[in-house]
Amino acid sequence: MKALVAIKRVVDYNVKVRANSDNSDVELANVKMSMNPFCEIAVEEAVRLKEKGVVSEIVTVSIGTQQSQEQLRTSLALGADRSILVQVDQPLEPLAVAKCLKAVCDDEKPDLILMGKQAIDGDNNQTGQMLASLLGCAQGTFASDVTVEDGKVAVTREIDGGLQTLSLSLPAVVTSDLRLNKPRYASLPNIMKSKSKPLATVNTDELGIDISPRTKQLGVEPPAQRQAGIMVGDVTQLVDKLKNEAKVIS
Numbered sequence: 001m002k003a004l005v006a007i008k009r010v011v012d013y014n015v016k017v018r019a020n021s022d023n024s025d026v027e028l029a030n031v032k033m034s035m036n037p038f039c040e041i042a043v044e045e046a047v048r049l050k051e052k053g054v055v056s057e058i059v060t061v062s063i064g065t066q067q068s069q070e071q072l073r074t075s076l077a078l079g080a081d082r083s084i085l086v087q088v089d090q091p092l093e094p095l096a097v098a099k100c101l102k103a104v105c106d107d108e109k110p111d112l113i114l115m116g117k118q119a120i121d122g123d124n125n126q127t128g129q130m131l132a133s134l135l136g137c138a139q140g141t142f143a144s145d146v147t148v149e150d151g152k153v154a155v156t157r158e159i160d161g162g163l164q165t166l167s168l169s170l171p172a173v174v175t176s177d178l179r180l181n182k183p184r185y186a187s188l189p190n191i192m193k194s195k196s197k198p199l200a201t202v203n204t205d206e207l208g209i210d211i212s213p214r215t216k217q218l219g220v221e222p223p224a225q226r227q228a229g230i231m232v233g234d235v236t237q238l239v240d241k242l243k244n245e246a247k248v249i250s
């Protein structure tokens, strides 16, 4: 069974993001970039399935600038066999990313496509669903457990008020939730080995894809500064402030 894992390069989750000087976008100069945490979970799941003998090959794919090779190399150090970079110079919308992944899937014919449920930069939570739709295949989103058996994949999903388990026919798209697993760290020998694993680069013209945007980002702004809190003496004073200062009760 071949697994394809889509990974995105994003601002590291420890970085406190700031708007750039003209508020046109998030400041990316000199900011630490990493693999999207949900994509790390997807890579870990693929590696665990390979260790169980269920998956025989893991291909990781990223759509982005040349620097996304760093995150692809990290995935190779974590256990992927080879990587594909779809090189683009501008950020893409989820639909364009899904189209790129569809073209790669048409070529690679993976049985299982693992993705993050969401990229922590755009918070879109759209690409997996769009890819499944373009491929016309099954999808299991927000997976907290994945079991492959008898040519099917059982996906337990975290939904409001409980868990839902689906049985998907293959090929299928599965998007990872936080509790699916705890990703490992790459060991130094594996980081060294990853440097000689294959990493191919293609562009969107070669894939024959229209990536023209349908939306335009008009601006970004930081959340309003929170006011300092105050201690009130008693409930009467609290009610008075809620009524006359905050004006949230009448």
Ligand code: AMP
Binding pocket: 006, 007, 008, 009, 036, 038, 039, 061, 062, 063, 064, 094, 097, 114, 115, 116, 117, 118, 119, 120, 122, 123, 124, 125, 126, 127, 128
């Ligand atoms: P999103 O729909 O943008 O929240 O992203 C959901 C998931 O789609 C991510 O966790 C990745 O698995 C995949 N994805 C989104 N953008 C990219 C990209 N540029 N390259 C590779 N995978 C991506």
